Amino acid sequence: MEKEQADAAGEDEEPPVSRNLSGPPETQVMTDPPVVIWEDEVRQLLHYQALLPRLEEALGKFSRRDSAEVIQPVRTTITLQKHHGFLGLMPSYMENDGILCTKLVCFYNREAGSTLPATQATVLLLDSEYGNVKAVMDGDAITNMRTAAVSAISAKLLMRPEAEVLAILGTGNQALSHYNVFTELFSFKEVRVWSHTREGAERFRNSVSGPVTACVSVEEAVRGADAIVTVTRCTEPVLFGQWVKPGAHVAAVGACRPNWRELDDVLMKEAVVYVDSREGAMAESGDVIRSGAEVFAELGDVINGTKPAHRGKTTVFKSLGMAVEDAVSAKLVFDQWKSRNSHT
Numbered sequence: 001m002e003k004e005q006a007d008a009a010g011e012d013e014e015p016p017v018s019r020n021l022s023g024p025p026e027t028q029v030m031t032d033p034p035v036v037i038w039e040d041e042v043r044q045l046l047h048y049q050a051l052l053p054r055l056e057e058a059l060g061k062f063s064r065r066d067s068a069e070v071i072q073p074v075r076t077t078i079t080l081q082k083h084h085g086f087l088g089l090m091p092s093y094m095e096n097d098g099i100l101c102t103k104l105v106c107f108y109n110r111e112a113g114s115t116l117p118a119t120q121a122t123v124l125l126l127d128s129e130y131g132n133v134k135a136v137m138d139g140d141a142i143t144n145m146r147t148a149a150v151s152a153i154s155a156k157l158l159m160r161p162e163a164e165v166l167a168i169l170g171t172g173n174q175a176l177s178h179y180n181v182f183t184e185l186f187s188f189k190e191v192r193v194w195s196h197t198r199e200g201a202e203r204f205r206n207s208v209s210g211p212v213t214a215c216v217s218v219e220e221a222v223r224g225a226d227a228i229v230t231v232t233r234c235t236e237p238v239l240f241g242q243w244v245k246p247g248a249h250v251a252a253v254g255a256c257r258p259n260w261r262e263l264d265d266v267l268m269k270e271a272v273v274y275v276d277s278r279e280g281a282m283a284e285s286g287d288v289i290r291s292g293a294e295v296f297a298e299l300g301d302v303i304n305g306t307k308p309a310h311r312g313k314t315t316v317f318k319s320l321g322m323a324v325e326d327a328v329s330a331k332l333v334f335d336q337w338k339s340r341n342s343h344t
């Protein structure tokens with residue numbers, strides 16, 4: 001039958017969900033269009049209980065530097081000068097796990113005048129063999145949860161087990177995700193928060209279910225704290241070593257540019273400094289680069305048992321965010337989505 005006749009008869013129509021990639025017949029593959037999984041659904045599908053062990057495993061794999069396990073370059077960043085922002089490209093390939101993924105994240109400098117949110121992210125999960133996009137996901141829910149979960153892993157490894165007081169500096173999205181996972185995993189007797197505006201701290205206090213002390217100064221929030229999370233949009237130091245209790249653990253999450261700071265030189269030099277990626281920290285962390293502090297280890301080295309966890313000393317975990325964290329999170333979301341939709 002001629003093609004036109006077949007079309008008219010509806011006999012050679014493609015299934016609506018498939019696409020025939022062009023090329024010689026032996027290389028043609030059928031691909032489904034990507035599914036779109038947006039914020040509310042990502043939140044429903046992603047749970048810390050499943051996420052935490054996957055992240056811990058990914059951090060360990062990354063630090064082994066075995067290219068069959070993880071290929072992850074340092075984030076490529078371009079400046080969006082007009083909008084006081086940056087676009088970060090975060091690809092990763094985990095060959096043994098069959099995960100190919102990239103995140104696109106824009107982030108903005110509020111102190112330079114941006115009124116935009118701190119981050120705006122999208123995650124693309126690809127078929128690791130054919131290269132087609134399997135899923136397009138809201139990246140903000142993933143970024144908030146995976147970043148907080150990695151900070152919680154740093155606390156599990158580096159914080160003193162008898163820790164009683166948690167201080168959170170900043171009261172935005174990351175503050176909330178950090179509050180959620182830290183209070184889910186650990187039993188703090190007191191949680192304190194500080195924001196650069198009094199309303200910010202009050203709003204945060206009213207938005208969570210547990211008791212929170214809203215503090216009017218950073219010093220009030222961190223004096224005597226056993227764990228301190230910095231999740232601000234500061235570009236100058238806000239946490240000073242003179243206020244930090246010896247032996248405290250600091251998870252430093254903001255200040256992700258080489259000239260941005262959250263922590264002062266005293267703290268950076270007195271603490272044992274852990275990072276997610278050495279290369280990332282040397283390229284992107286103003287706290288590391290400008291203080292000249294030595295990076296002692298990656299979190300993955302501690303997980304792999306190749307570097308010790310100095311729980312008795314003051315420790316800083318400088319987080320910049322890694323593509324493998326997004327990749328294993330996106331895989332988890334997609335697998336959950338598939339099992340939820342396989343019955344419908």
Ligand SMILES: NC(=O)C1=CN([C@@H]2O[C@H](COP(=O)(O)OP(=O)(O)OC[C@H]3O[C@@H](n4cnc5c(N)ncnc54)[C@H](O)[C@@H]3O)[C@@H](O)[C@H]2O)C=CC1
Pocket residue numbers: 107110111117118119143147170171172173174175195196197200231232233234235238252253254255256319320321322
């Ligand atoms: N390490 C990582 O993997 C990631 C880091 N980040 C960074 O974490 C930080 C927080 O992100 P979000 O919670 O999403 O932002 P957000 O905008 O939701 O909250 C930021 C908080 O910082 C406070 N803040 C703003 N300007 C300040 C200033 N000049 N001094 C003190 N506090 C100030 C705000 O009041 C707010 O409480 C940002 O710096 C962001 O770039 C975000 C995603 C991943």
Ligand SMILES: O=C([O-])C1=[NH+]CCC1
Pocket residue numbers: 105107119121143256320321322
């Ligand atoms: O890992 C991440 O997504 C980011 N780190 C800094 C801003 C966004």
